[in-house]
Amino acid sequence: MPMKFPSFRTQREAFPEKLWTRCPSCEEQLFNKQLEKSMNVCPSCGHHFRLAAPVRLGQLLDEGTFEERDPGLVSQDPLGFVDQKAYPDRLAAAQLATGLRDAAVWGFGQIEGRPVAILVMDFGFMGGSMGAVVGEKVARAAEGALAARVPLVIVSASGGARMQEGTLALMQLAKTMAALERLRAACVPYVSVMSDPTTGGVFASYAAMGDINLAEPNALIGFAGARVGAGTIGQELPPGFQRTEFLFRHGFVDRIIARPDLRRELAQILRFLAPEPGVTARG
Amino acid sequence: MVDRILGRGRDGKAGKDGREAKDGREETPAQLNPEDAKAAVWNRVQLARNLRRPRILELLAVIADEFVELHGDRLFGDDEAVVAGFALIDGHRVAVIGQQKGADTEENVRRSFGMPHPEGYRKAMRIMELAERCGLPVVTFVDVPGAHPGSESEERGIAEAIARSVGLMTRLRTPIVTVITGEGGSGGALAIAVGDVVLALENAVYSVISPEGCASILWRTTDEAATAALAMKMTAADQQALGVVDQIIAEPAEGAHTDPDETGRRLKAAILRELDRLAGVPIDVLVEQRYRRYRALGAYTELAGPVSTPTVPPRSGLADRLRGLFEAGQRAMPAPLQVGRRDEPPAREDV
Numbered sequence: 001m002p003m004k005f006p007s008f009r010t011q012r013e014a015f016p017e018k019l020w021t022r023c024p025s026c027e028e029q030l031f032n033k034q035l036e037k038s039m040n041v042c043p044s045c046g047h048h049f050r051l052a053a054p055v056r057l058g059q060l061l062d063e064g065t066f067e068e069r070d071p072g073l074v075s076q077d078p079l080g081f082v083d084q085k086a087y088p089d090r091l092a093a094a095q096l097a098t099g100l101r102d103a104a105v106w107g108f109g110q111i112e113g114r115p116v117a118i119l120v121m122d123f124g125f126m127g128g129s130m131g132a133v134v135g136e137k138v139a140r141a142a143e144g145a146l147a148a149r150v151p152l153v154i155v156s157a158s159g160g161a162r163m164q165e166g167t168l169a170l171m172q173l174a175k176t177m178a179a180l181e182r183l184r185a186a187c188v189p190y191v192s193v194m195s196d197p198t199t200g201g202v203f204a205s206y207a208a209m210g211d212i213n214l215a216e217p218n219a220l221i222g223f224a225g226a227r228v229g230a231g232t233i234g235q236e237l238p239p240g241f242q243r244t245e246f247l248f249r250h251g252f253v254d255r256i257i258a259r260p261d262l263r264r265e266l267a268q269i270l271r272f273l274a275p276e277p278g279v280t281a282r283g
Numbered sequence: 284m285v286d287r288i289l290g291r292g293r294d295g296k297a298g299k300d301g302r303e304a305k306d307g308r309e310e311t312p313a314q315l316n317p318e319d320a321k322a323a324v325w326n327r328v329q330l331a332r333n334l335r336r337p338r339i340l341e342l343l344a345v346i347a348d349e350f351v352e353l354h355g356d357r358l359f360g361d362d363e364a365v366v367a368g369f370a371l372i373d374g375h376r377v378a379v380i381g382q383q384k385g386a387d388t389e390e391n392v393r394r395s396f397g398m399p400h401p402e403g404y405r406k407a408m409r410i411m412e413l414a415e416r417c418g419l420p421v422v423t424f425v426d427v428p429g430a431h432p433g434s435e436s437e438e439r440g441i442a443e444a445i446a447r448s449v450g451l452m453t454r455l456r457t458p459i460v461t462v463i464t465g466e467g468g469s470g471g472a473l474a475i476a477v478g479d480v481v482l483a484l485e486n487a488v489y490s491v492i493s494p495e496g497c498a499s500i501l502w503r504t505t506d507e508a509a510t511a512a513l514a515m516k517m518t519a520a521d522q523q524a525l526g527v528v529d530q531i532i533a534e535p536a537e538g539a540h541t542d543p544d545e546t547g548r549r550l551k552a553a554i555l556r557e558l559d560r561l562a563g564v565p566i567d568v569l570v571e572q573r574y575r576r577y578r579a580l581g582a583y584t585e586l587a588g589p590v591s592t593p594t595v596p597p598r599s600g601l602a603d604r605l606r607g608l609f610e611a612g613q614r615a616m617p618a619p620l621q622v623g624r625r626d627e628p629p630a631r632e633d634v
């Protein structure tokens with residue numbers, strides 16, 4: 001059944017566009033135009049704001065090179081899940097709010113002229129949670145990268161597996177890892193970029209398993225939610241726990257990269273991993 | 284209320300317990316009113332968590348003729364929340380792996396209440412790789428509230444260990460039989476539960492997050508844990524209907540803990556049957572089938588064409604299209620309110 005969209009025009013008149021954003025870290029009031037220019041990084045304290053998937057793609061890829069694949073994938077409601085709201089209603093609301101059909105977008109593009117398969121996640125869509133669609137897109141991105149023999153880049157932003165899809169969401173860990181294992185066996189490189197936040201089942205599958213793991217500064221990255229951990233075992237958690245720098249110190253991140261440098265650093269790493277399009281490592 | 288439901292269930296099928304259970308329980312939650320269904324599911328969760336429920340070591344005592352436990356991950360230490368080793372089951376040499384909760388407080392402290400640290404999963408991987416090299420099938424026994432959520436667990440990379448173990452199992456070139464014997468708690472369970480066949484004991488449960496965790500996030504109170512358990516369809520029968528579990532093994536009497544020996548015998552028969560069946564499948568076919576199995580799980584549909592957001596002009600440049608999408612998202616921010624209001628009297632919307 002086609003979804004009925006409310007009129008955007010009346011909404012726009014009723015709510016004038018927001019001009020200012022308060023930085024949650026330093027409380028500075030930031031002019032939105034200025035924030036956009038600084039790649040959604042606070043110019044005064046360096047706080048990295050979360051990015052919508054299309055904005056992330058725009059920041060990383062050469063202009064005009066992105067070709068989206070599998071845009072038509074939408075989740076079903078296999079459990080008939082209802083909490084305070086029915087799952088299909090939550091999906092519809094998230095689709096309206098983001099203009100996306102689910103929490104991930106994938107396709108082919110170029111970074112400084114080097115072709116890549118790229119998947120980016122959008123935390124704005126139900127907390128970037130991984131259900132059947134995200135899992136399927138990750139698997140197809142890995143299979144697509146393998147078929148085209150181009151490196152795979154995944155930018156994660158997710159609270160973990162989507163509870164509303166139950167164990168079928170959990171099974172996406174196995175689905176994505178199965179596809180990535182084949183990519184690895186075929187020696188096609190995979191770069192994982194972790195942004196704020198990357199937690200739960202997404203961290204415990206493809207996000208943690210890059211040939212190269214990159215992360216944005218001070219992102220929340222961890223397996224168990226801090227409250228879950230403290231509640232279950234009553235343990236005091238150290239400061240800075242589950243932040244990028246904590247992971248870096250413990251050896252699970254190759255490089256911490258501020259957003260303005262990400263595209264350039266990615267391109268540099270790709271030059272080592274896949275020297276020239278169509279040329280082998282020894283060539 | 285639990286007793287009432289159990290009573291009704293028992294009366295309804297007195298004398299034919301075993302056969303009934305194999306066909307799937309009669310009182311599926313759909314046929315009960317919501318409160319009774321909740322209580323029935325919660326009763327299953329309690330049975331799965333029963334302190335006297337047999338774990339891998341108790342089950343192996345019945346199933347295996349010989350058992351040699353192996354220790355250590357060769358990287359950090361030995362995690363007693365995971366038991367791994369070799370077992371001889373009716374002439375079959377197999378590698379066995381499972382989580383082990385403690386029977387009393389002292390043992391529970393030693394075994395971290397059955398919640399493995401990364402070294403537990405790394406020990407499991409070491410044994411799986413060994414089994415692959417030596418041509419032994421792998422049998423796993425899954426019973427875990429979840430992987431250990433503490434800071435040491437994070438420091439040593441619990442997420443990496445789970446991801447790597449799941450990945451290894453998807454490509455392991457030897458048959459894998461998995462049994463969910465108790466609690467199938469999220470990634471901590473899946474890390475040793477990727478198999479060619481997934482069996483479950485009748486009162487086992489399997490979920491993406493603990494019902495308490497789910498309730499605290501979606502209902503903002505752990506009091507709704509039973510509601511969350513029902514919503515997540517976490518019973519073995521529901522998991523079979525979803526295709527996550529292949530086969531259910533009936534439990535004796537009032538549950539596995541009341542007769543561990545009989546539970547072990549039933550489990551042994553099922554495991555042997557599956558080992559024999561899988562032994563006849565060429566390994567390349569088996570690994571491809573396993574890939575297809577997990578590749579196919581998940582419910583989605585595929586619509587034709589791009590997202591039908593009215594503000595995105597077709598065939599424009601990438602930057603325009605991305606900007607359009609982003610702005611559409613921003614503009615639509617108040618829209619969810621509208622969706623919510625649709626259910627309410629129109630008078631209110633007019634105001």
